[in-house]
Amino acid sequence: MTIDEKLSHFYDITVEEAHEKAAAILDEHKAALEKMAEEHKTLSEENAQTQIKAETASARREINKALSAEQLTIKRDWTRKQNELKEKIFSEVKGLLESFTKTPEYENYLTAKIKEALDFAGNDEITIYLSPEDRSLAEKLQHTTGTAIQLAKDSFLGGIRATIPQKNILIDHSFAGNFEAAYKEFKFDGGPEHE
Structure with a gap:
């Protein structure tokens, strides 16, 4: 083999090895990126689930707070109405007693x-x-x-x-x-x- 042939052969082998190494590095890098993307996706889903749970709990607390406030308002209104009716009833009873004393x-x-x-x-x-x-x-x-x-x-x-x-x-x-x-x-x- 002549020197040019040897050089050409060496060049071909070197280029082929470089292509193989580059392909291996690219595959490795691609796998690492895919792994990172999968980890990021999993982490994002976990964060989203955590945020959904936190917002759901917060919404429940707000609903319970509003419900408690409304129940308290209803109870106050109910008590006030009962007191008004009680006063009215006993006012009528007192009137009936006064009428009875004249019979x-x-x-x-x-x-x-x-x-x-x-x-x-x-x-x-x-x-x-x-x-x-x-x-x-x-x-x-x-x-x-x-x-x-x-x-x-x-x-x-x-x-x-x-x-x-x-x-x-x-x-x-x-x-x-x-x-x-x-x-x-x-x-x-x-x-x-x-x-």
Whole structure:
């Protein structure tokens, strides 16, 4: 082989080796880039999932916060409405009590309550009190029941109160006492289970 042939052969082999090395380097680089791209894709998907979870949790918190605020508003409105209705109901009841005190049945009621108190006291001393509004009935009730009746200093809407000093007993058949007790204990029960 001549030198030119040897050089040509050497050149061909060297170029071929360089092409093979370049192809191997390119394949290696391509594989590394593909691996990096896959890792980046996986990381991006994980980040996206994490962000979705965080935003979902944040949205749930906001929804729960808004729901709690709305429930509180509804409860306040409900309580306010209940109080308004309670006041209206008890205003009507008070009006009915006042109307009742102007009927003949009221006088019979007072007579019955006075007799109950007298029976309860037996032979013990008893003091019967009427509300100041019932001043006009006092004399007739004294005659009907045969006992002294005093007018109380404070109004109690009607009914009677009686004291038995020897036994330290107060008998309270006043409308005010029952009215106040009913007012304090009054609750709105509703819904299917109470119908």
